[in-house]
Amino acid sequence: MKMLERLSGETRLFPIIGDPIIFVKSPQRLTSSFAARGRNAICVPMQVPEADLERVMHGLSRIPNIDGLLITMPHKFTAFKYCATSSARAKLLGVVSVMRRNPDGSWHGDMLDGLAFVQAQKDRGAQPDGARVLLIGAGGAGSAIAIGLLEAGVRDLIIHDTDEARVVHLIGLLAGLGRVTAGPPDPTGCDMVCNATPMGMAAGDPLPVAGDLLLPSMFVGDVIAGHGVTPLLQAARAAGCKTANGVQMVEAVQEMMLDFMLGK
């Protein structure tokens, strides 16, 4: 009863806002982690329809015992404009997944998803520093992961997406951060392969990369969570690769969110 015993008028609030909201796991996970760290704090779910974000943000901003916000779909892009300050990666993407208070009460935003993806890979043996990496998917997740990889020291980043315009746009966005090129979904010569597409969620999806070209020296990561071992990770394991999955990314992001919310 640790959490309930501490719930009181002094409890600090960290709502997660999104729509739909019923599927989010952060209320239980983050609240448990707050308790484990001895904090009287709780993450509560708040359903916020897309059209109502402005009014809700104006309201929540005026509640001083709300110390932070977790942002999920569909608000990750629109929430950015309510941040007075933000990390360089959040600015680059125009996206925030977490917000905490500045000393003056305004919001500081960050986007931790890409960082957490890379952390999950590193925790399982990947060495992105100096690596050559094939990234599949140049959408929201892919963009965040691309930045995470470059921040981790990736030397050569090859990006593939069936939508070539998205690749061109992302490469433009990443200009100056490292060597980034467009390429085919061929892992040959790469140290890491990262899937940032939904491919593997539906039965019968093709592999996002040429699975028969995977080698034991390659580290293979997948963003997909909650769908068991995806066909890509099955192929990677069969080829002798080390792997990381979307659940491990989600676990990493929880700890990062907690550190961020507590100002670390």
Place this chain on the structure above:
Amino acid sequence: MKMLERLSGETRLFPIIGDPIIFVKSPQRLTSSFAARGRNAICVPMQVPEADLERVMHGLSRIPNIDGLLITMPHKFTAFKYCATSSARAKLLGVVSVMRRNPDGSWHGDMLDGLAFVQAQKDRGAQPDGARVLLIGAGGAGSAIAIGLLEAGVRDLIIHDTDEARVVHLIGLLAGLGRVTAGPPDPTGCDMVCNATPMGMAAGDPLPVAGDLLLPSMFVGDVIAGHGVTPLLQAARAAGCKTANGVQMVEAVQEMMLDFMLGK
């Protein structure tokens, strides 16, 4: 861990809004009661400065998994205007202490403090129906209690306040609800005596009524909570009266709030 186990994306929210907020007991009490009734619901504290109520209300109204609000100082009067509908007693006072959703998402307000005060008396043997009652204090608490007493069938209500204008105002407000008159703080001839003033909170406060005129047949109730047995209740017990105190009122109001929030 019952509460924490159920905390999830499906949890329904019932914030309590006020300023200061750190002293409120509803988050733990109401949340425990929700759990005891098998509800995945939580009461969370929200500090809302007086000047920010409008923006906060506009925001909270747009969060569909907020099913109800508890209102405490300084918002009990101002929150009334955000209620599309309200009980007759809330309208009379222009005050709400609780709000729940109407089917269209708008707010329905009520003011349960007076009702809870009377319930605490009845639970301990008072019989307000047909009674003659002396009420001390014509402020916010006194006004709510006056209505609660008249709704419970009090035949004669005598109100005393050192501020005579407040008594005149309250008697005007209660016109049509029953026989209400101004009078001295003399319990002679009364079945019940109710203190709705802060007298008894500070050391050296005089008794709100003439204590030497209390008789064993009188029921004596006090709104003061958290200050032990007040001098009035000490005098009442010494005189052989049955009594009820402010803590018992607070307990009664918790159950009433829960019933109200759950639409009962």
